[in-house]
Amino acid sequence: MKPKIWLSSPHMCGKEQEFISDAFDSNWIAPLGPNVSGFEKDLELYLSEGSHVAALSSGTAAIHLSLILLDVKSGDEVICQSFTFSASANPIVYQGATPIFIDSERESWNLCPEQLEIAIKDRISKGKKPKAIIAVHLYGMPYNVKKISKIAEIYNIPIVEDSAEALGSSVNCQNCGTFGEISILSFNGNKIITTSGGGALVSKNKDIKDKAIFLATQARDTDVSYLHSSIGYNYRMSNVVAGIGRGQMTVLDKFVAKRRANFEYYKKNLESINSLEFLNEPSNSNSNRWLSCVLTPNIETREALRLLLEKENIETRPLWKPMHQQPIFKKAPSYINGVSDDLFERGLCLPSGSNLSENELDKIISIIKSYF
Numbered sequence: 028m029k030p031k032i033w034l035s036s037p038h039m040c041g042k043e044q045e046f047i048s049d050a051f052d053s054n055w056i057a058p059l060g061p062n063v064s065g066f067e068k069d070l071e072l073y074l075s076e077g078s079h080v081a082a083l084s085s086g087t088a089a090i091h092l093s094l095i096l097l098d099v100k101s102g103d104e105v106i107c108q109s110f111t112f113s114a115s116a117n118p119i120v121y122q123g124a125t126p127i128f129i130d131s132e133r134e135s136w137n138l139c140p141e142q143l144e145i146a147i148k149d150r151i152s153k154g155k156k157p158k159a160i161i162a163v164h165l166y167g168m169p170y171n172v173k174k175i176s177k178i179a180e181i182y183n184i185p186i187v188e189d190s191a192e193a194l195g196s197s198v199n200c201q202n203c204g205t206f207g208e209i210s211i212l213s214f215n216g217n218k219i220i221t222t223s224g225g226g227a228l229v230s231k232n233k234d235i236k237d238k239a240i241f242l243a244t245q246a247r248d249t250d251v252s253y254l255h256s257s258i259g260y261n262y263r264m265s266n267v268v269a270g271i272g273r274g275q276m277t278v279l280d281k282f283v284a285k286r287r288a289n290f291e292y293y294k295k296n297l298e299s300i301n302s303l304e305f306l307n308e309p310s311n312s313n314s315n316r317w318l319s320c321v322l323t324p325n326i327e328t329r330e331a332l333r334l335l336l337e338k339e340n341i342e343t344r345p346l347w348k349p350m351h352q353q354p355i356f357k358k359a360p361s362y363i364n365g366v367s368d369d370l371f372e373r374g375l376c377l378p379s380g381s382n383l384s385e386n387e388l389d390k391i392i393s394i395i396k397s398y399f
Contacts, residue, residue: 029340032391035217035318038282038382043274050266058244060266062273069276070212070227076205078229079236082264082272083243086191086213086226090161091118092239092262093187093209093228099124099158104150104360106184107161108138108170109349110367115161115189116350127157128351128361134309136370137170138162140178146362147182160186164193164203165347166376167219167286167317168306172198172206187211191226194219195283195315204229219282219317219381220275222268282381283315289379289388290316296392297321300399302328318379320346326372332398333375339394346374 046062055061067080074080083089099105101123107116109128119126129146132139143160150157160179162170179186188207190196196203204210207229214225228239241247246259264272275282294305304322308314323329333343348371351361378391 032341032378032383032387033380034342034344034376034378035380036382037216037221037223038380040274040278042277043271046270046273047267050270055266058261058263058265060269062266062269063264066222066264066269066272066276067227069273070229073276073279074202074204074229076201077231078205079231079233081228081236081239081243082269083226083228083239083262084264085224085262086189086211086215087114087118088243088260088262089211089213089226089228090115090187090189091121092242092260093211094118094122094124094159095242096209096235096238097159097185097187103158104155105159105161106143106146106157107350108163108165108189109351109361109363110136110347110370111163111165111189111350112191112347113350113353113355114191115163116356119161124158126350126356126359128349128356128359128363130349130351130362130364131366131370132171133366135165135168135170135312136306136366137165137168138175139364139366140171140174142362142364143175144178147178147184149362150360151182156182157184160184161189162186162207163189163191164196166306166320167193167196167315168308169193169196169198169203169312169314171309176206185209190229191215192218192317193315195279197313199311205231209235214272214275219286219315220272220279222264222272222275225264225268225272227264285381285383286316286319286379287314289383290319292385292388293319293321293377293392297395300396302399316379318376320374320376322370322373323375324373329373329375332395335398336391336394339390341378341391341394343378344376346371346376
């Protein structure tokens with residue numbers, strides 16, 4: 028069998044084992060400990076902007092706690108980017124709230140400012156002012172922070188910034204993960220750095236971090252007895268996996284540089300194929316290029332190309348299927364301009380890992396060229 032080329036596989040740098048060994052040697056095999064606090068500190072220093080970080084079991088858990096901390100309850104409405112992975116939207120339903128899906132703009136593939144304002148005005152006219160906006164930096168490409176933040180400010184609606192795919196991306200030299208009222212990160216196995224599974228909640232307000240940790244550790248009150256006056260969750264990151272994260276943080280900038288180089292290599296070697304399109308960075312944006320994505324002429328071409336690469340044991344996948352197309356959300360209100368529907372039909376994610384070799388990149392490019 029031909030060697031597998033993965034879409035985005037974990038990439039260990041060697042230092043992870045040192046931190047994990049420390050956890051075992053000190054017997055810190057628990058959902059707290061020096062690696063957890065150390066990983067949080069590493070992220071706070073990296074993100075800067077006065078960030079406070081709570082390390083959690085997943086990015087989904089971080090979104091869920093964000094909505095709880097923003098007082099989203101049953102019967103409320105929460106705006107969410109439609110063109111995203113379902114983990115962005117599922118926590119809305121956990122809270123018994125209704126997701127309101129908003130389509131994308133062409134420039135960044137992210138939340139469309141025009142559709143966002145249309146939706147907010149319409150929901151207010153119906154007596155249901157949204158409680159929060161979940162905005163996503165898709166594939167590491169920053170959303171239009173300036174416009175989205177301005178709209179949120181005008182209508183006094185907090186933003187949950189979904190930076191699951193965008194650690195290492197920035198806008199005007201400010202790191203993604205620092206623009207929302209609350210922001211979230213993911214360290215799933217396929218992300219730019221990984222803890223095998225895990226995530227983080229980020230806020231400039233230390234009280235929000237402290238409340239998140241309280242809720243994530245079963246909301247146990249400060250009392251000699253096991254006293255609980257709030258519903259809690261088992262959402263804290265363990266000291267062992269946090270050790271992986273600490274090792275990964277030492278090479279994050281190198282991983283970002285390699286993924287950006289992957290994108291530029293694809294673009295340089297495939298730009299002669301006029302029927303392929305790449306997503307360029309909007310002005311003042313810097314993407315970590317978590318995944319390199321290409322737009323084909325139509326869904327037939329996308330599928331033919333995907334299957335051709337699959338035969339060579341090369342993993343690719345279509346762009347995210349929009350939430351407004353998902354059966355589970357078919358009754359949810361949505362404000363659609365057709366952009367994400369088109370992107371889903373034509374888009375393909377190419378192998379993008381920081382451990383891709385030049386020979387592997389050349390093989391992928393050669394197969395794509397042979398098709399066209």
